[in-house]
Amino acid sequence: MTRGRVVAFVLVAVFLVVGAFVLGRVTAGVAPSPTTDSAAAGFLRDMQVHHAQAVEMALLVRDRTDDETVRTIAYDIAVTQASQSGAMYGLLDAWSLPQLASQPAMAWTELPARDGSDSGHQMDPDAPDGMPGLATAAQLDALRAATGDDAVRLFLELMIPHHEGGLEMADAVLARTDVPQVVSLATGIRRAQQAEIVVLQDLLAALPPAA
């Protein structure tokens, strides 16, 4: 074999190996998915519970007031959070992770932060399921029983801390994961709820004082 042929042969061989890797890489698809005990998976499970309650409260107040401003923001909260909830459900499903947690609710917030700024802590031991901002069953019953401005006031008083709790949970997962889909979801939730808190506070301030 001449020197030229050897060079050609080596070049072809290199090309083939690289080509095979590229084809394989493209065919094999996405990067490894998060594990079932990861902060990402824990957040996706717990935030569905948190969101489901927001949807329920928003729909309750929509049925109990004629105030178009309140009805519109309630519609926004219900549809947005139901849709985000579906995305969270879908991500777990796409990663073949069970919806059922193998650990208690919010255990993922006790994992250390990625930059070491937080070694992990129990977030809100007093809230139902330890989820910050979650309303109690009694508070939901009170909302169901209320009508008109009373229902609106109760809704706002429950939804503001609910959103603030949502922010805390979003911050907690952003400190603990770099899974792009979860980072994007949590960032979106953060931005939307931060803005909505201001609107809700304004609505509460504009309400006539409680009878």
Next chain:
Amino acid sequence: MATPPNRPAQPTIKEQRADKRAAQLAAFKKQEAARKRNRILGIVAAVAALVLVAGTVTTVLVLNATPQQVDEELVSGDYADRLQLYPDLEATHTENRVSYDQSPPVGGAHNPAWLNCGVYDEEQQSENVVHTLEHGAVWIAYDPASTTDAEIAALVELAPDTYTVISPYDGLGEAMAISAWGAQMRFTDVDDAAVTDFLTDFWRSPDSPEPNAPCTGALDGPGKVS
């Protein structure tokens, strides 16, 4: 005196034949070389294709084998033996009472209103609970005649807070039944590991007809405790 132009001599017949033979031979050799080249090219192409295919397959296999999540927890033999599956159930709405093939029912025609998830201490209309199963919930039913308060408390503790109905169901006997749409298992011991296996497989399962549909906002049945 001018030299006559040097005209090429006309080849003799013999020379012509020799030239022809030489040309034929050259053509044959050229053909032979082309054949040989084509054969080598063919072999190289075949080997290249083979390497490409083998390399692609190997890369896919290797990348897919790297730590992606294990699909689902392997179930114990016990659990698999006891698990009852009922595929292809009807999912229409009806205002009428329905005669279900399973007891407690695991699917089929059902009432337009789903039962809100929660813990109930009174028996519920199956037509409403079946609608809740359609939304991905799990139903734990126990016989009020043979279940202690401590056992009921343990069931409540065991079950997820959402997408679960816990309610009494007459005639079950000693066994409790955990059901999802199209699946059911009976158990007697609240600490039975197979119950967790069932919940892992079927609680809010994407195989239910309407996963992620609501478990609230419809009907609160009688005797709702929480």
